[in-house]
Amino acid sequence: MAKKPLREDPIKHIVWKGDRLIVLDQRALPRTVKFAACRTAADVAKATKDMVLRGAPLIGCAAAYGMALAARRGKLSDVLKAEPVLRRARPTAVNLMHALDHMLAVAKSGPEKTLSKRMAAAAVKYYEDDLVGNARMATLGAALLKKGSNVITHCNAGALATAGIGTAVGMIRAGWLAGKVKHVYPCETRPYLQGARLTLWELMEAGIPSTLITDNMAAHLMKTRKIDAVIVGSDRIAANADVCNKIGTYGLAILAKHHGIPFFVVAPSTTVDFSTKNGDLIPIEERSIREVVEIFGSKIAPKGAKAHHFGFDVTPNALVTAIVTEKGVVSPANAANLRRVLTS
Numbered sequence: 654m655a656k657k658p659l660r661e662d663p664i665k666h667i668v669w670k671g672d673r674l675i676v677l678d679q680r681a682l683p684r685t686v687k688f689a690a691c692r693t694a695a696d697v698a699k700a701t702k703d704m705v706l707r708g709a710p711l712i713g714c715a716a717a718y719g720m721a722l723a724a725r726r727g728k729l730s731d732v733l734k735a736e737p738v739l740r741r742a743r744p745t746a747v748n749l750m751h752a753l754d755h756m757l758a759v760a761k762s763g764p765e766k767t768l769s770k771r772m773a774a775a776a777v778k779y780y781e782d783d784l785v786g787n788a789r790m791a792t793l794g795a796a797l798l799k800k801g802s803n804v805i806t807h808c809n810a811g812a813l814a815t816a817g818i819g820t821a822v823g824m825i826r827a828g829w830l831a832g833k834v835k836h837v838y839p840c841e842t843r844p845y846l847q848g849a850r851l852t853l854w855e856l857m858e859a860g861i862p863s864t865l866i867t868d869n870m871a872a873h874l875m876k877t878r879k880i881d882a883v884i885v886g887s888d889r890i891a892a893n894a895d896v897c898n899k900i901g902t903y904g905l906a907i908l909a910k911h912h913g914i915p916f917f918v919v920a921p922s923t924t925v926d927f928s929t930k931n932g933d934l935i936p937i938e939e940r941s942i943r944e945v946v947e948i949f950g951s952k953i954a955p956k957g958a959k960a961h962h963f964g965f966d967v968t969p970n971a972l973v974t975a976i977v978t979e980k981g982v983v984s985p986a987n988a989a990n991l992r993r994v995l996t997s
């Protein structure tokens with residue numbers, strides 16, 4: 654089968670219409686393709702909270718559009734009211750805070766008579782910057798892989814999680830086109846199953862050879878098969894280059910270290926949070942335990958069972974081989990290198 658080009662997205666999952674934002678409902682994938690319309694900032698906040706849309710960069714882009722929706726009546730007070738509503742939608746992905754800070758600055762940078770236009774233009778630019786950044790990270794990241802690599806990825810850091818071709822999955826797609834990636838093993842990513850439902854769907858749509866594994870198969874796979882790299886995205890990178898990502902990422906990084914496998918993190922500069930000194934200070938989202946004790950509404954644990962649902966974990970920088978950003982590759986992953994690459 655001919656390889657599909659790098660820029661081809663499986664589906665248009667976020668479309669700005671000027672008076673509304675159309676988003677693909679990722680909760681229904683891959684069984685059903687359905688869309689939701691967000692007409693207000695509150696709609697965007699709810700869609701984000703309810704995981705209709707997810708993935709750190711996409712959460713940021715949607716928030717930017719949410720601010721543009723709030724600005725439609727040309728009143729700064731509407732924007733100021735919408736901003737905390739959006740900010741509360743999810744706590745961990747710092748792209749949300751980055752987008753809101755940026756859009757607030759745009760809102761305050763001119764008169765109300767141009768507010769609506771300025772905010773719409775800024776939101777579109779924010780989205781386009783993410784899209785362009787994805788392509789750059791894909792190229793930089795693919796260059797780090799050796800020919801014919803078998804790779805493990807976790808959660809969904811693909812097109813669905815961004816404006817473009819994805820971060821980790823973008824690197825995988827570029828690597829596959831260049832003959833660097835031979836086979837991909839997405840972890841299913843309990844409990845929300847982003848790997849099984851979303852990443853595998855994207856990989857199969859792109860025609861990339863891939864085989865699903867459950868999260869607890871990764872160690873066995875690393876020991877018994879040739880695994881050449883682990884490639885993941887991130888929701889927040891602290892100033893010391895500790896990396897917060899979907900729950901299970903830390904375990905994969907420890908396993909990779911034990912087996913001598915490079916561990917790559919691919920994330921745009923909007924994911925880097927210089928105001929948070931280290932990973933221990935990153936707020937970790939705790940979600941409903943229903944998502945753990947039930948699968949698609951069916952109980953899998955005894956009635957009344959207690960459970961934890963941590964959405965994310967933190968991988969210490971010492972376990973990270975390189976962080977690939979659109980501004981360059983940070984390796985070794987440490988505070989000085991992160992600052993140098995991101996601010997030069």
Ligand code: MRU
Binds near residue numbers: 707811820
């Ligand atoms: O809870 P989610 O699905 O929003 O979590 C997503 C992740 O953890 C991704 O790996 C991360 O946001 C990077 S997406 C390019």
